[in-house]
Amino acid sequence: MTRAYDFRSASREALGRVQLQDSLNRARGGFVDHRRDAVNAVPEFGALRASATAIREHSLRYLDHYLCVFEEKVRARGGRVHWARDAAEARDIVVKLCREYGARTVAKSKSMVTEEIDLNDALQSAGLDVTETDLGEYIIQLAGERPSHIIAPAVHKSRDDIRELFESHHGPRDGDRESVSGLVDEARWVLRERFAGADVGITGANFLVAETGSVLIVSNEGNVDLSVDLPSRHISVTGIEKVVPGLNDAMSLVRVLARSASGQAMTTYCRLFTGAAEDGSLDVVLVDNGRSRILGGDLADILRCIRCGACLNHCPVYMATGGHAYGWVYPGPMGAVLTPLLVGVGRYGGLADASTFCGRCESVCPVSIPLPRLLRSIRTQKGGNSTLLKLWGWLARRPALYAAVTSLGARVLRGLAAPRGRLGRIPFAGAWTDVRDLPAPQGGTFYTRWHARRRQRKKLNG
Numbered sequence: 001m002t003r004a005y006d007f008r009s010a011s012r013e014a015l016g017r018v019q020l021q022d023s024l025n026r027a028r029g030g031f032v033d034h035r036r037d038a039v040n041a042v043p044e045f046g047a048l049r050a051s052a053t054a055i056r057e058h059s060l061r062y063l064d065h066y067l068c069v070f071e072e073k074v075r076a077r078g079g080r081v082h083w084a085r086d087a088a089e090a091r092d093i094v095v096k097l098c099r100e101y102g103a104r105t106v107a108k109s110k111s112m113v114t115e116e117i118d119l120n121d122a123l124q125s126a127g128l129d130v131t132e133t134d135l136g137e138y139i140i141q142l143a144g145e146r147p148s149h150i151i152a153p154a155v156h157k158s159r160d161d162i163r164e165l166f167e168s169h170h171g172p173r174d175g176d177r178e179s180v181s182g183l184v185d186e187a188r189w190v191l192r193e194r195f196a197g198a199d200v201g202i203t204g205a206n207f208l209v210a211e212t213g214s215v216l217i218v219s220n221e222g223n224v225d226l227s228v229d230l231p232s233r234h235i236s237v238t239g240i241e242k243v244v245p246g247l248n249d250a251m252s253l254v255r256v257l258a259r260s261a262s263g264q265a266m267t268t269y270c271r272l273f274t275g276a277a278e279d280g281s282l283d284v285v286l287v288d289n290g291r292s293r294i295l296g297g298d299l300a301d302i303l304r305c306i307r308c309g310a311c312l313n314h315c316p317v318y319m320a321t322g323g324h325a326y327g328w329v330y331p332g333p334m335g336a337v338l339t340p341l342l343v344g345v346g347r348y349g350g351l352a353d354a355s356t357f358c359g360r361c362e363s364v365c366p367v368s369i370p371l372p373r374l375l376r377s378i379r380t381q382k383g384g385n386s387t388l389l390k391l392w393g394w395l396a397r398r399p400a401l402y403a404a405v406t407s408l409g410a411r412v413l414r415g416l417a418a419p420r421g422r423l424g425r426i427p428f429a430g431a432w433t434d435v436r437d438l439p440a441p442q443g444g445t446f447y448t449r450w451h452a453r454r455r456q457r458k459k460l461n462g
Helices: 007-015 018-040 045-061 063-076 087-100 112-116 119-125 135-143 159-170 180-197 223-229 247-261 291-295 300-304 332-343 345-353 360-364 371-382 387-396 399-417 446-460
Strands: 080-084 105-108 129-132 200-203 207-209 214-219 233-239 269-274 281-287
Touching: 007 345, 018 247, 045 063, 045 247, 045 300, 063 080, 063 281, 080 087, 087 119, 087 200, 087 233, 087 281, 105 180, 105 223, 112 119, 112 233, 119 129, 129 135, 135 159, 135 180, 159 180, 180 223, 200 223, 207 247, 214 223, 214 247, 223 269, 291 300, 291 332, 300 332, 332 345, 332 360, 332 371, 345 371, 360 371, 387 399, 399 446
Parallel strands: 080 281, 105 129, 105 200, 200 233, 233 281
Antiparallel strands: 207 214, 214 269
16 A cells, blocks of 8 residues: 655644745745736736636647647657656656767756656666756755755755855855855856756756647746757657647747746746757657546646746745645645646645645636645545544534534634734644644624624615
């Protein structure tokens, strides 16, 4: 029997790490504020979001058709398309391509799918020297860790952490290691050598454009361009769900992606790769790895995800625990759905318990994924509701009793909170109050207040 992942223990450990909490607190405001400002600057953002949602829904509905069109266009322009049923097959394809090209060194840009299939380990086991060229990914590669965020892989690292990593791996160097700009300059010089000497560049893809056979990648550092333009061989590894019908569709998605991810109107670099270069190649590895199975089920909406990270940035759970507590590649609300579907509900279904269903994730998702509904479905599949939840369900089906109990509970909690006005401990809710105080209930319950307003309205209407 597969052992279930213990998110509770992992989150408790994360909540106790002072440096992690400081890093997450610093990141929280920037992500949320920048997205809000970028969205508010576009009055038609709601229409853009509806259009993006429709594009992703249409693409998934006719996924087989658009994948075949994409493959045909890539081959017509001198490229090759390789189909991988699972992670092992995807790894084998990439390793064989590198051997075919006589590669010894690889420059690799940030890609969640390559993390998903553990590509770096496979390449290194095959004797290849692999360098992650996104700054955040490079930092966590040195640390031997997985990304803790979709768009900011090293968001959990402090400047001191990075300085120690550079001192350990780069050795003594002239230059400033005390400032952020000095550390960035050092990484830039180290990575330039890796770009110049790479035999193969490996990237992911934000979108695949069926009508032109193009791979579209957005970035802010320019490392994607250097990873592709300097090596003579380009291998793009991506999930099958990334395909869209046309260029206009892809650019519509880029408009909501950038605003939702980093609060930009557009990322610094937006690059289309179409066909093989005159002196090089383009190989696209399309990874299924369970996506076809998801597509045919009730939770297919999760495949609309464009990996912006907005649901993470607005999630009170993720912003308290960070990404590593989720135990695999994809963290936050989208990860709490996708990870169980890809790896197994029996092992990772407990991630869905880490949700208050506040709905912020759905409200900020640029393609309107109904994450609370999907999380509830994962909980249902997992089963094993606690005794307290079963008791609450029994009570909720009896409105009069429910109103009496909740009214009494609100008065008791208000009394326990006096005179501080907040609760440091609640019976049977230690998991909530061990690391936070909760505000005391104010006034009556929603049920009693709703009935009071209803009676008042009737009285005013005669």
